[in-house]
Amino acid sequence: MTSFDAIVIGGGHNGLxxxxxxxxxxxxxxxxxxxSEVGGAARTEEFASGFRVSSIAHLLNxxxxxxxxxxxxxxxxxxxxxxxxxxxxxxxxxxxxxxLHGAYxxxxxxxxxxxxxxxxxxxxxxxxxxxxxxxxLSRRPPDLAGMSLMETAGLGQTALALKKxxxxxxxxxxxxxxxxxxxxxxxxxxxxxxxxxxAFDATLGSHLGPRSPTSLLGLYYRLAGETxxxxxxxxxxxxxxxxxxxxxxxxxxxxxxxxxxxxxxARITVEKGHAxxxxxxSGEELRARTVVSAINPATTFLxxxxxxxxxxxxxxxxxxxxxxxxxxKLHLALDRPPQFTGADAAAQKGRLVIAPSPDHVERAFNxxxxxxxxxxxxxxxxxPSLADPSLAPDGACVLSAVVQYAxxxxxxxxxxxxxxxxxxIMAQLEAYAPGIGKSVVHAELLTPADIEMRYRMxxxxxxxxxxxxxxxxxxxxxxxxSGYDTPLEGLFLAGAGSHPGGGVSGAPGLNAARRIIAMxx
Amino acid sequence: xxxxxxxxxxxxxADAAVSARIAAQSHFRTLRLGTPFQPRLDAxxxxxxWYNWAGYHAPHSLWDEELxxxxxxxxxxxxxxxxxxxxxxxxxxxxxxxxxVTLRDVTKLRPGRVHYTAWCDDEGFVLDDGTLFRLSPTRFxxxxxxxxxxxxxxxxxxxxxxxxxxxxxxxxxxxxxxxSFAVLRDAGFAGVEKLRVFDLAYFPHxxxxxxxxxxxxxxxxxxxxxxxxxxxxxxxxxxxxxxxLRGIRAIGYTALNRARLEAGLIVANADFTTAEHAIRADRxxxxxxxxxxxxxxxxKAHFNGRxxxxxxxxxxxxxxxxxxxxxxxxxxxxxxxxxxxxxxEVGLVSAAMWSPMAKRNIAIASLxxxxxxxxxxxxxxxxxxxxxxxxxxxxxxxxxxxxxxxxLDRRTATPPADF
Numbered sequence: 059m060t061s062f063d064a065i066v067i068g069g070g071h072n073g074l075x076x077x078x079x080x081x082x083x084x085x086x087x088x089x090x091x092x093x094s095e096v097g098g099a100a101r102t103e104e105f106a107s108g109f110r111v112s113s114i115a116h117l118l119n120x121x122x123x124x125x126x127x128x129x130x131x132x133x134x135x136x137x138x139x140x141x142x143x144x145x146x147x148x149x150x151x152x153x154x155x156x157x158l159h160g161a162y163x164x165x166x167x168x169x170x171x172x173x174x175x176x177x178x179x180x181x182x183x184x185x186x187x188x189x190x191x192x193x194x195l196s197r198r199p200p201d202l203a204g205m206s207l208m209e210t211a212g213l214g215q216t217a218l219a220l221k222k223x224x225x226x227x228x229x230x231x232x233x234x235x236x237x238x239x240x241x242x243x244x245x246x247x248x249x250x251x252x253x254x255x256x257a258f259d260a261t262l263g264s265h266l267g268p269r270s271p272t273s274l275l276g277l278y279y280r281l282a283g284e285t286x287x288x289x290x291x292x293x294x295x296x297x298x299x300x301x302x303x304x305x306x307x308x309x310x311x312x313x314x315x316x317x318x319x320x321x322x323x324a325r326i327t328v329e330k331g332h333a334x335x336x337x338x339x340s341g342e343e344l345r346a347r348t349v350v351s352a353i354n355p356a357t358t359f360l361x362x363x364x365x366x367x368x369x370x371x372x373x374x375x376x377x378x379x380x381x382x383x384x385x386x387k388l389h390l391a392l393d394r395p396p397q398f399t400g401a402d403a404a405a406q407k408g409r410l411v412i413a414p415s416p417d418h419v420e421r422a423f424n425x426x427x428x429x430x431x432x433x434x435x436x437x438x439x440x441x442p443s444l445a446d447p448s449l450a451p452d453g454a455c456v457l458s459a460v461v462q463y464a465x466x467x468x469x470x471x472x473x474x475x476x477x478x479x480x481x482x483i484m485a486q487l488e489a490y491a492p493g494i495g496k497s498v499v500h501a502e503l504l505t506p507a508d509i510e511m512r513y514r515m516x517x518x519x520x521x522x523x524x525x526x527x528x529x530x531x532x533x534x535x536x537x538x539x540s541g542y543d544t545p546l547e548g549l550f551l552a553g554a555g556s557h558p559g560g561g562v563s564g565a566p567g568l569n570a571a572r573r574i575i576a577m578x579x
Numbered sequence: 580x581x582x583x584x585x586x587x588x589x590x591x592x593a594d595a596a597v598s599a600r601i602a603a604q605s606h607f608r609t610l611r612l613g614t615p616f617q618p619r620l621d622a623x624x625x626x627x628x629w630y631n632w633a634g635y636h637a638p639h640s641l642w643d644e645e646l647x648x649x650x651x652x653x654x655x656x657x658x659x660x661x662x663x664x665x666x667x668x669x670x671x672x673x674x675x676x677x678x679x680v681t682l683r684d685v686t687k688l689r690p691g692r693v694h695y696t697a698w699c700d701d702e703g704f705v706l707d708d709g710t711l712f713r714l715s716p717t718r719f720x721x722x723x724x725x726x727x728x729x730x731x732x733x734x735x736x737x738x739x740x741x742x743x744x745x746x747x748x749x750x751x752x753x754x755x756x757x758x759s760f761a762v763l764r765d766a767g768f769a770g771v772e773k774l775r776v777f778d779l780a781y782f783p784h785x786x787x788x789x790x791x792x793x794x795x796x797x798x799x800x801x802x803x804x805x806x807x808x809x810x811x812x813x814x815x816x817x818x819x820x821x822x823x824l825r826g827i828r829a830i831g832y833t834a835l836n837r838a839r840l841e842a843g844l845i846v847a848n849a850d851f852t853t854a855e856h857a858i859r860a861d862r863x864x865x866x867x868x869x870x871x872x873x874x875x876x877x878x879k880a881h882f883n884g885r886x887x888x889x890x891x892x893x894x895x896x897x898x899x900x901x902x903x904x905x906x907x908x909x910x911x912x913x914x915x916x917x918x919x920x921x922x923x924e925v926g927l928v929s930a931a932m933w934s935p936m937a938k939r940n941i942a943i944a945s946l947x948x949x950x951x952x953x954x955x956x957x958x959x960x961x962x963x964x965x966x967x968x969x970x971x972x973x974x975x976x977x978x979x980x981x982x983x984x985x986x987l988d989r990r991t992a993t994p995p996a997d998f
Contacts, residue, residue: 330877331886365737366679369883371701374733545701545886 062088062316064348064574065336067323067362068553070098073352074306074315075567076552076574078129080350081313083575088344089315090336092322092514096307099513099520100562102300106391106500108451109443112299114387114509114520115562116440116458117144117409119292120283121302122196125564129309136305138286142293144440145408147401148255149490154400156251157408162281162290166252173249180246185289187231188281190219192289195282195558198569199532199540236527239277240268240416250415257420258413258436262460263560265384265524267423268416272527279525283563292409296446302562326351326358326549328367333549336362348548348579352567354515354522355379355535355555363546372545375536379555380529383506383519384426386464388437388483390457391500395444396491410439412490422463429469431479435461435486454499459483466506466517476505522555531557542570543577550574611636614661615750615811619819623829630832633726633746635662638831647834651797652936654826655758657818658835660751660803661811664709664726668719670740677711677719679882680734682866682874688713693777693792697871698727699884703891704854704863706730707847708871710794712779720745720805724847725855734883750811754818755801755838758825760995763791763802766821772994774802785813796835798842800989825998840930841937843903843982845869850901850929850943861898865891868899869945870982899926900951903982904942906960907975909933912942915960917950921974925950928960936985942977955979 066077069091077087095101099114118138126132146158148168156168162185166177193216200209220228234242239260243253257268260277267273285291295301311317322339326349335345351358356376359365365373398410413419413436422432439459443450450456461483468475480503488495506518515522523529532540534557542550552570554560612635614620620638628639637659640647650656668677678685683696690713697708709723721731731742754762763771768782771791779792787810795801806814819827839846847853851869852862865888866872875888891897906912911933917926926946934941942960944951950958955978962973989996 328881331881331889360737366675367881369701369886370680370730370734371883373736377733377736 062086062344062346064088064350064579065090065344065346066350066352066552067326067336067358068098068352069093069096069317069319070352070553071100071303071306071562071564072553072567072570073098073350074303074310075125075129075564076350076352076571077315078306078310078313079568079571080574081310081315082128083571085348087315088346089310089317090321090323090338091317091319094320096317096319097300097303099509099515100299100303102298102449105389105502109389109391109454109456109500110298110449111389111442111456111458112295114504114513115299116294116442116460117292117438118295118299118302118562119280119285119290120561120563121285122563122565122568123284123287124196125568128568129306131305131309134305134308134312136295136302138293140286140288143285143288143291144293145405146255146259146292147405147408147410148251148414149398149410149412150251150400150414151489152399155398155405156249156255157405158255160291161285161288162292169249169252173247173252176247177252183230184277184281186223186227187234188278188289190216190223190231191278192282194531195279196565198542198573199534199557201541202532234274236272237274238269238271239274240420242274243268243416250417254413254415254418255411257416258411258438261419261423262438262462263383263385263520264526265380265382265426266526267420269420270423275527275530276525279559282558283561294440294442294445298442298446298449299562306564323362325364326362326546328363328546331367332547333363348550348574350550350552350570350574352552352570354381354553355551356381357514357516358551359544363549368545372536372539375538379535380524380526381517381519381522381555382466383509383515383517384463384465385518385520386461386479386506387504387509388457388459388461388480389502389504390459390494390498391450392455392457392494392497393499394453394497395441395455396457396487396494396497398491406441407444410441412437412439412486426463426465429465429467431465431468431475431482432463433482435463435479435483437461437483437486455497464505466510466519468505468507472505472507476503479503479505520554521560522553523559525559530559534559542566542573548579550579614659615808616659616661616752616815619812619815620659620829628831632662632832633664633724637662639833640831641829644831644833647828647830648837648935650826650828650830651756651799651834651838653757654828655754655756655762655822656797656828656830656834657815657822658753658755658830658832660753661746661749661808663746663751664723665744665746665749665751665805666721666723666728666731667743667745668721668731668740669717670738671717672738672740673717673719675880676735676738676740677721678880679738680731681711682871682876682882682884684876684879685711686879690714690716691779693779693794697866697874699866699888700854701884701887702854702863703865703884703887704857705851705866705869705871706854708845712790712792714779714790720749725853748808749805750808750814752804752806752814752818753795753797753801753835754804754827755795755797755799757800757989757996757998758822758827759801761997762818762822762825762827765825766817771802775993776991784817785810789814796842796844797838798844798983798985798990799838799987800992800995836930837932840932840941840943841934841983841985843943843984845901845943846930851945864899865897867892867897868901870901898948899945900948901943901945902951902979903984904928904944904958904960904977905980905984906931906940906942906977908973909940910962910964910973910975911940912960912962912975912977915942915962917944917946917977918959918961918974919950919954920957921959925958934984939984941984943982944977951979
């Protein structure tokens with residue numbers, strides 16, 4: 059039997075990034091994936107005969123440049139030019155759409171000239187402030203107990219960056235840091251379509267409405283991501299998200315990583331406080347010096363390790379991570395491309411957002427607090443087959459949408475609720491793209507409950523834990539253990555549940571691998 | 580009219596609901612609960628010197644502190660331990676659960692045995708110490724100073740075990756002193772002579788059964804008895820009647836506290852601050868810092884705090900040590916500061932007394948390492964003796980000595996002698 063230095067549990071993109079990085083540093087690495095293919099929630103899958111779609115994540119906007127560099131992903135076919143940047147489109151039921159072009163609205167069209175200049179100022183400010191947070195949202199969180207020289211220097215750089223803002227700007231940065239996005243938008247903008255779009259972006263993927271305190275952080279998180287060197291830029295990868303994972307997989311395999319799919323890990327083997335390997339569902343036992351878990355942190359400790367091998371306080375913390383998702387994913391197979399009102403050909407290829415105002419987003423959020431779905435949901439829509447015809451049969455079209463709010467624990471249960479929610483979504487789509495209903499060949503709606511089952515994401519939460527102030531940075535996944543190492547020697551966390559969080563960034567995987575290498579694990 | 584009547588009845592129902600709610604909240608009207616033995620204690624309480632033990636009415640003394648102490652050492656003393664927090668822990672995983680929660684190896688604790696143990700949080704800081712009774716292969720009783728139900732319940736995640744507080748349901752008595760065995764035998768508890776130290780067994784009493792263990796907090800020959808609360812008084816009366824000619828006396832905590840100090844035993848939140856009570860970060864203590872290092876078994880299965888405790892040992896992060904002191908002279912050094920070379924503060928005495936049994940001036944103290952650990956020479960305590968409204972400052976030499984301060988053969992002799 060071949061022996062491995064490191065076993066990575068979970069072949070999602072973070073697991074593959076961690077594996078590839080470790081392999082490049084000379085480790086013999088084995089990746090174990092429970093599903094039939096790698097990629098986790100970042101795959102391209104066929105959902106109707108001839109129709110393929112990016113399964114959960116459908117837009118790339120935060121793949122970390124260090125991941126691209128370390129894994130040499132450009133040589134594996136992952137390259138993005140400025141021309142690939144996708145506009146964001148705030149759809150309106152009547153009249154032309156408002157569009158943010160380039161990297162998160164370098165140019166704004168469809169708004170008044172005074173709004174354009176107000177947006178220019180706000181965008182510059184948001185990017186400036188996101189830039190301050192950026193190192194925090196990419197590096198390993200500072201280790202409060204024993205900070206290394208490097209970490210101290212890193213914090214010093216941030217302090218310097220803050221100082222460089224100037225007194226007024228620094229004060230404003232601190233003032234708005236934990237604000238809600240709606241209040242900030244009201245201070246600076248007029249156009250409710252633009253405000254609706256930004257309110258949607260700030261709350262996408264979290265259990266927050268635009269008026270919930272700290273909701274602005276979500277927008278910073280988005281803008282801390284970059285594509286092709288441009289902050290806030292987004293692209294639709296050719297071939298779907300599966301193509302991104304294929305490039306990462308190719309890099310991993312080239313570095314010598316062995317990958318086994320359809321292999322479910324039953325438990326992590328622990329001896330005297332050390333993780334020494336894993337036992338598979340089949341009964342097979344594998345041993346390694348280092349075990350890297352790139353799956354959900356709570357699943358890792360409560361199910362695979364088990365409470366018996368860890369301390370009560372740690373179990374408590376793991377059990378209290380909030381991770382009930384509110385986002386559903388809709389896939390439509392259409393016999394022809396839909397026509398969204400007010401959207402020209404360029405807009406149709408962009409990211410189409412139905413969030414007509416901050417009030418609308420807030421109202422969509424309200425019922426979800428009480429276990430009910432939004433009767434008028436907000437949506438982020440892409441039509442990936444327009445730019446990549448290989449995803450749909452000739453003349454047909456794929457629609458991929460993230461839909462909020464769909465509470466994981468729906469009071470009436472998703473068996474009864476799902477058809478009703480689909481109806482509500484279709485009504486909303488019909489209002490913005492008249493006639494779309496008649497063109498539907500097949501509809502697949504994945505509720506958080508479906509996402510949980512299919513992609514092994516507890517709560518169906520794509521961040522593997524709410525990404526809010528109390529579950530970020532040094533408190534992610536739990537306080538005291540934010541640095542990828544764990545109370546068990548030889549066991550590391552490398553998934554989205556760890557800092558900085560979810561989205562196709564590869565940052566948790568990369569940081570975890572770097573930590574393991576630094577610890578000579 | 581009909582409307583008015585209906586209104587009235589609605590108001591009446593609301594009133595009834597409110598008074599029912601108020602009645603259910605009346606706990607605050609009794610500031611200190613009585614124990615199941617309260618009628619007997621009240622009848623004997625000549626000094627009316629009460630204190631609050633975990634929310635219960637408990638006597639500091641009943642008639643005379645001094646004589647109550649000597650009842651422990653030369654007769655039989657009856658002490659009500661009902662306020663002690665008691666948990667029933669039962670189920671197929673009870674052993675594994677307790678092995679994970681507590682420091683000592685529970686797999687080595689046989690049914691019918693008791694051991695003294697402690698438990699820690701994730702950082703290895705002591706949450707409490709207490710005694711663990713193995714009542715059957717799958718049933719335990721954990722007795723402690725503080726309450727721990729939320730901690731125990733969260734610790735039970737992943738274990739097939741029931742954790743239930745039984746403090747109110749179970750009454751407890753400590754019967755301690757040289758004649759305690761004879762009292763039990765004369766009271767008709769046949770077979771009690773077979774109990775060795777830390778054994779427990781069940782004995783019939785008043786249509787139910789009483790659990791008698793050969794345990795105690797005095798360093799003397801003695802037993803602890805647990806009985807359902809509604810049989811508490813008949814048990815008390817049975818012991819008192821049988822012990823009349825053996826000098827049985829009810830006692831309060833002051834006397835017991837002296838006996839426990841002679842036995843070198845520590846009290847949570849007196850000799851160390853428990854982790855959940857400590858407000859200041861430097862008051863937290865790991866087992867090695869309060870003399871409980873012997874409980875740590877790195878070879879047993881995982882237990883709470885293991886990683887932190889072993890790391891603290893490996894990285895030499897143990898900052899304190901708990902020691903027994905013998906102090907020259909005969910003035911008790913209660914809460915005195917401990918000095919090295921008479922000028923450098925190195926610790927504090929947490930309990931002290933002139934020991935009538937040891938004929939020594941003894942104390943328990945916490946010192947900052949290396950003092951008390953590798954540096955044990957030239958230690959002093961500063962005693963402030965109040966003499967007619969004036970402090971007399973005494974600097975007395977202190978010597979680190981082994982605990983217990985007294986060792987009584989009768990404590991362990993089986994069968995016990997018939998005093």
